[in-house]
Amino acid sequence: MVQKTKTLNAFVVVVMLGLFLAGMIEGNIIQTFQGFFRLQVTPARLVSDFIAVEGVGPTLLNVAAVGLLGYLFVILNGLQITGAEVAALFTMMGFAFFGKTLFNCIPIMIGVSLSALIVKKKPRDYALIAMFGTAMGPLITFIAFELGMRRIFALPGSFVIGIGIGIVLPPIAIAMLRLHQGYNLYNVGFSAGFLGLFTASLSHAAGADILPLSMWSTAREPLLVAILPAIVLIALLCIVAENPRHVGTGFGEAFRDFRKILTMSGRLPSDFADYVSSKGSLLNAAIMGILFWLGVVLLDAPLNGPVLGGLFTIVGFSFFGKHPKNVFSVVLGIVVAIIIFGKDIYTPGPLLAILFGTALAPLAGEFGPIVGFIAGFLHLVIVDRTGAWHGGMDLYNNGFAAGLTATLIVSIIEWYRSAQDE
Amino acid sequence: MKRQELYVQLISELANYLLHGNPKKMVISMHLEPDGFHIAGIDDRPRTDKEIADIEHSLMMHQRPELASYYGMMVGHDLLGSSRLELIGFQIKGVKVERIPEGGVMINLWIGSEGFDPAMFTIDQEPQGS
Numbered sequence: 138m139v140q141k142t143k144t145l146n147a148f149v150v151v152v153m154l155g156l157f158l159a160g161m162i163e164g165n166i167i168q169t170f171q172g173f174f175r176l177q178v179t180p181a182r183l184v185s186d187f188i189a190v191e192g193v194g195p196t197l198l199n200v201a202a203v204g205l206l207g208y209l210f211v212i213l214n215g216l217q218i219t220g221a222e223v224a225a226l227f228t229m230m231g232f233a234f235f236g237k238t239l240f241n242c243i244p245i246m247i248g249v250s251l252s253a254l255i256v257k258k259k260p261r262d263y264a265l266i267a268m269f270g271t272a273m274g275p276l277i278t279f280i281a282f283e284l285g286m287r288r289i290f291a292l293p294g295s296f297v298i299g300i301g302i303g304i305v306l307p308p309i310a311i312a313m314l315r316l317h318q319g320y321n322l323y324n325v326g327f328s329a330g331f332l333g334l335f336t337a338s339l340s341h342a343a344g345a346d347i348l349p350l351s352m353w354s355t356a357r358e359p360l361l362v363a364i365l366p367a368i369v370l371i372a373l374l375c376i377v378a379e380n381p382r383h384v385g386t387g388f389g390e391a392f393r394d395f396r397k398i399l400t401m402s403g404r405l406p407s408d409f410a411d412y413v414s415s416k417g418s419l420l421n422a423a424i425m426g427i428l429f430w431l432g433v434v435l436l437d438a439p440l441n442g443p444v445l446g447g448l449f450t451i452v453g454f455s456f457f458g459k460h461p462k463n464v465f466s467v468v469l470g471i472v473v474a475i476i477i478f479g480k481d482i483y484t485p486g487p488l489l490a491i492l493f494g495t496a497l498a499p500l501a502g503e504f505g506p507i508v509g510f511i512a513g514f515l516h517l518v519i520v521d522r523t524g525a526w527h528g529g530m531d532l533y534n535n536g537f538a539a540g541l542t543a544t545l546i547v548s549i550i551e552w553y554r555s556a557q558d559e
Numbered sequence: 560m561k562r563q564e565l566y567v568q569l570i571s572e573l574a575n576y577l578l579h580g581n582p583k584k585m586v587i588s589m590h591l592e593p594d595g596f597h598i599a600g601i602d603d604r605p606r607t608d609k610e611i612a613d614i615e616h617s618l619m620m621h622q623r624p625e626l627a628s629y630y631g632m633m634v635g636h637d638l639l640g641s642s643r644l645e646l647i648g649f650q651i652k653g654v655k656v657e658r659i660p661e662g663g664v665m666i667n668l669w670i671g672s673e674g675f676d677p678a679m680f681t682i683d684q685e686p687q688g689s
Contacts, residue, residue, distance in 0.1 A: 216625055253628075262628035311632045318637035319630065404640060406630035411620065412645070503640045551639045 139217075140379060141415035145456075146218045148375045148419065149226055152368055153204040156230070160197030163360060169194035173202070177240040178282050182275035182350055183529030184485050186235050186442040189354035193361060196234055196442060203233035206242060207268050214261035220410035220418055220456035225268035227453025232272070234442035234449070236532040240281070241274030244296045248303015255304070263307050269325035270306045272532045273299075276336055279530070284345060302332065317543035319405035320503070322458045323496040326536015333527025333537075340528070347528030353485055354441040361440045365430040365448050372423040372452075376416050391416035395424070395460075402502030403458035410456050422455035425464070429492065438488055447492025454495070463498040466506035470513025480517070486524075490517050493535030500546060508546065516542045565670070566596070569647055571635030573600045573666065576642035580604040582663065595652070595671030603663040611664065615656050618668070620648035 160169060172195025179190050187196040207229040211222050218226075229237060249267035250260035260267070280286075281295035310328040321327055340347050380387040394417025398409050409418040429451050433444060451459060471487075471494045474480075480487045494516045501509020520538035531537055570587055577585050582602035589598045606614075627649035634646040648654075653669035 214625075219623075221623075221626060258628060259624065262624045264625045265629055307629075311629065314630065314633060315637055318639050319633055320640075402641065404643075405633075406626050406645075408623075408626070411623075547639060554639070 141410055142217045142219060144375050144379055144415045144419070145220075145223055145410055147378065148371060149204075149208060149218055149223060151371050151375075153201050153208065153230070155367060155371070156197050156204070156364075157201035159360060159364070160194045160201060163194035163197065164192070169198055171195075173198040177238045179238075179278070180275070180283055180350060181236040181238060181241055181278040181532075182347070183524055183532060183534055184235060184353055184443055184489075185275075185350050186352045186354050188234065188358075188361070188442040189352045193358050199238060200230045200233040202239050203237050203242060203271075204230040206239055206246075210246060210268065211264065214259075214264045216261055216264055220408035221265055221406060223410070224453040224457035225265055227449045229268055229271060231446035231449030231453065232532050234446045237271050237274050238278070241277040241299070242271040244277055244299025245270050245273055245303040245306070248300035249306055250303075251300065252304045252307045266307050266310050266325060267303065269323075269533075270303060270310070270329065272326055272329040272536070273302050273306070273332065273530065275532060276302065276333075276530045279347065302336075305332070313540060314405070316547075317540055318547050320499045320547055321496055321536065321540045321543040322403070322405060322454055322499065323493070323533050323536025323539055324405065326496070326531060326533025327540025329531040329533060330523060330527055330537025330540070333531040336530055337526065337528040347530060349524050349529035351485070353439070353443070355439045357440055361445060362434070364445060365426055365452075368452060369423045369426045369430075372419045372426070376419050379416060387416065388420075390414070391420040393417070395420045398460050399462045401460070402499050403460065403463045404499040404503055405458065407458045407499075408456070409458075409460075418456045421460050422452045424461060425455040425459060426452045428461065432491075436482065438483055443485060443489055444492065447489055451492060451495060459495055459498045460502075463502035463509065464495040466501045466509030467495055467497045467513035467516070470510040470515075471517045472513075473510075474514045474517035478518070486521055487517065490520050490535060493533075494520070494539065496536055496539040497543060500543060504550060508550070512542055512546055515545070565650075566598075568635030569598060569650070569668070569670065572642065572644070572647055573598065573668070575635070576600075576644055577602045577604075577666075579642050580606075584661075584663070592669075592671075595669065598668045598670070600666045600668075601659060601663060603661050605662045606658075606664055611656055611658070614644060614664070614666065615654070617644035618648045618651065618654040618656070618666070620645050623649045 172191035176187055176191050176195055176199050207226045246267040249263050249270050253260045253263040277295045277299040280298055281291050310325050313328045314324050337347050376387055376391050377384050394414040397413050398417050398421050401407055429448055471491050475482055475487045497512040500512045520535055523538045524534045577600055582604045584603040586601045631646055631649050651668045652671045655667040657665050659665050
């Protein structure tokens with residue numbers, strides 16, 4: 138295992154272990170486990186803040202368990218932990234604060250692996266799709282526990298449908314990638330939203346309308362406030378650990394590589410750890426994490442499950458496409474749209490749009506800040522509506538909206554550039 | 560993916576990269592070898608040592624099956640924006656970049672099966688990308 142893979146491996150393992158221990162010490166261990174098991178049968182569609190449902194301890198245990206599932210999946214597939222894997226693992230963990238559970242992730246991961254075998258590939262070839270694809274988890278929980286079917290049919294039925302969803306996800310994800318040409322970092326979110334349109338419509342046709350939920354905690358638990366700074370600290374310690382005898386040199390190299398990362402567009406697949414270095418990407422993740430965490434704290438916004446999920450996803454994608462330079466104009470566009478349209482920044486839609494709308498960062502990275510600003514502005518407008526289209530079944534609703542926004546912008550730029558060339 | 564489709568995509572991405580440098584001349588050749596195929600792209604645009612090192616770095620990404628089978632589907636297809644040799648780098652087994660006497664570069668790519676055997680290719684040394 139090369140040094141950069143070792144460092145990123147250590148980073149992920151220490152974060153997961155820390156979350157597990159934090160969950161264990163937060164309260165009574167037996168009650169924590171009971172809460173964790175109840176989360177597996179809790180409605181998981183947007184927005185189901187698990188902290189509001191079962192509290193901090195069970196939620197952190199769920200986050201660590203889903204992270205471990207993803208980690209074992211990577212290891213069993215013989216893959217190395219690099220930027221793409223860190224992004225996928227942090228996305229899985231982040232959404233385990235509000236929707237993903239072991240129960241609803243496993244069938245999809247099996248389905249995607251089967252999809253690979255069907256086309257004579259190896260499961261590792263679609264490993265990223267499998268990990269990101271767990272965005273459709275709420276559908277499995279919905280079928281198993283909310284449709285009102287007898288458990289004896291509902292449980293195996295939900296499992297089979299989850300596998301089916303997993304089987305069809307890769308072709309959709311690959312097709313969707315071509316629509317926005319890699320300018321939406323949450324491509325599986327776009328794909329899952331597309332699929333969610335059909336599942337929600339089928340459910341509607343069958344007389345079982347799926348309505349989004351609104352479970353959103355507003356309390357600020359000190360432990361939850363401390364999670365992001367702790368992850369940033371772990372990232373910085375990992376930089377030190379690469380060369381413990383020359384800390385100054387290590388940070389100097391990390392800063393030099395961070396500056397290299399700032400010159401990249403971030404378009405998929407921009408694996409900063411692979412293209413540049415693990416040190417540079419760890420520093421990028423630390424800077425991105427602390428900047429957005431400070432933003433949330435200074436706004437006095439809640440640090441609940443979905444917001445932490447957003448912060449985790451930002452940290453993860455700081456290894457795979459996002460950096461301060463390419464997210465700034467996108468966030469600015471979203472904030473300006475919030476102000477112009479008189480939205481309440483403390484409500485789930487706008488607040489999560491600021492965090493997850495950074496999926497559009499590659500547009501700013503490739504075409505400049507004005508395009509990034511327009512993308513952010515349009516994103517806020519559309520993300521408000523897309524959640525209802527799939528009934529909250531696609532946890533990456535912002536990825537769905539970002540995919541639509543990126544497709545629109547890419548189409549216009551492509552048309553304009555080809556007309557200019559003539 | 561059908562083999563013919565892969566040829567077209569890899570050639571398109573390589574051509575896209577070379578054309579971004581506005582060359583006056585560009586030649587791309589492909590020939591089949593016992594365990595795969597060899598693509599060579601030649602242009603007449605002079606490049607600095609750093610530019611050549613960057614080409615090599617992009618193409619020498621190690622094998623990433625999880626990226627190649629997913630994001631690699633964009634190779635030679637989604638050409639808006641900067642060309643991305645990395646997408647080729649995930650899929651090839653060998654690479655050699657060299658200056659040619661006319662002043663440009665020659666980029667050699669070897670693409671083979673899972674059980675790639677360099678000895679079955681016309682590679683004059685250990686493939687740098689393997």
